[in-house]
Amino acid sequence: MKVMAIGTLKPLTDEQRKTYLPKEVPATLQLYLDGKMEQFWLRGGEAGVIFLMSVDSVAEADALLKGLPLGQANLLTFDLLPIGPLAPLGMLIK
Structure with a gap:
């Protein structure tokens, strides 16, 4: 299944940028290399990203995104839309 993940990034301090972005x-x-993320873009006009994901379920997409460093820190949150x-x-x- 395909999921469009629309992410919103909270404002980061310089320290947060140094801590999280390298990870x-x-x-x-x-x-991407695991085949879970097909494409990715920056959001125009807002801080955030858009990912086109290939996953088994919306729950899998949610778990993968929350497992990323910014997701774990609750600095990047996503709206998940199943598409087809x-x-x-x-x-x-x-």
Whole structure:
């Protein structure tokens, strides 16, 4: 299943940036290498990220994101949206 994870980053102090970002980037890249994260973007106009995830469930996406360093510190929170093919398009090929 695909899940769109829309993350909101709380303002970070310089100390938090030094503590969490060097750990966050490799942990996020590991999810990509594990095939759990397909694409990622920065949010325009807001502090945060958007991830397109390939997971078995929304609960799995939630657990993976809460396991990231910023998630563990409750500095990056996500709205999780299950997504899929636009099924009504099937009516156009009948």
